[in-house]
Amino acid sequence: xxxxxxxxxxxxxxxxxxxxxxxxxxxxxxxxxxxxxxxxxxxxxxxxxxxxxxxxxxxxxxxxxxxxxxxxxxxxxxxxxxxxxxxxxxxxxxxxxxxxxxxxxxxxxxxxxxxxxxx
Numbered sequence: 517x518x519x520x521x522x523x524x525x526x527x528x529x530x531x532x533x534x535x536x537x538x539x540x541x542x543x544x545x546x547x548x549x550x551x552x553x554x555x556x557x558x559x560x561x562x563x564x565x566x567x568x569x570x571x572x573x574x575x576x577x578x579x580x581x582x583x584x585x586x587x588x589x590x591x592x593x594x595x596x597x598x599x600x601x602x603x604x605x606x607x608x609x610x611x612x613x614x615x616x617x618x619x620x621x622x623x624x625x626x627x628x629x630x631x632x633x634x635x
Contacts, residue, residue, distance in 0.1 A: 518552065519545040521614070522576045523607045524567065525556070529626075530603045530610055534584035535564030541607055542574060549615040564588050571597065580610050580619070 521544075523530060524537030531537040538561065544553040559566060568588055571579060578598040592599055603610050605625025613619035 517547055519547075519578065520574065520576045521545060521578045521580060521611070522571050522574065523580045523610065524582070525607050528606050528608070530580060530582050530605060530607050532582040532604070534567065534581045534588060534601075536562045537567060537581075538562045540567065540570065542576075543611065545615075568592060578614070580607070580614065 520542065523541045523543070524534055525531055525539050525541050526537070538559050540557050540559070542553075542555050542557065543551055546552050557570070559570070564585060568591060571592065572595055576597060578600070579592060580600045580603055582601070582603060584599070584601045589599060589601065600610070600614070600619050600621050602622040603619070603625070605623070609625040610619060610623070613623065613625065
C-alpha cells in the first residue's frame, strides 16, 4: 500500500506557515518507507483554502507542516488526515523522523549556533 505525504516547503525547509506556503512537496511512499515519487507543486498564490483543496484532491494521508490555523487543522482532521504541525527544520529531516515513527508535532529539527555553541 502506498502512503501519500504533503509538506509545504520554503526552499529545503518546512514552511513556517501553512497558509503562506506557495510550494508543496508531495511524496509517495512504499510500505518500506521508500520514496516512490517526489514532486513539487507551485501554487498560483499562497492560500490555505487552495492548499486544503489540493491536499484533498491528491488524497493525502499525512501532512507535515509548520504553524497551521485551527480552522484548517480541524477541517483536515475531519477529512481523516494525519497532521504533524509546528515542525521546524528541513523537510528531509522531518521525513526521516516520520519514517522512524519519532516525528511529533512541535518538533524543532534544526541546529542553531548561539555565541559559538550549538544548541
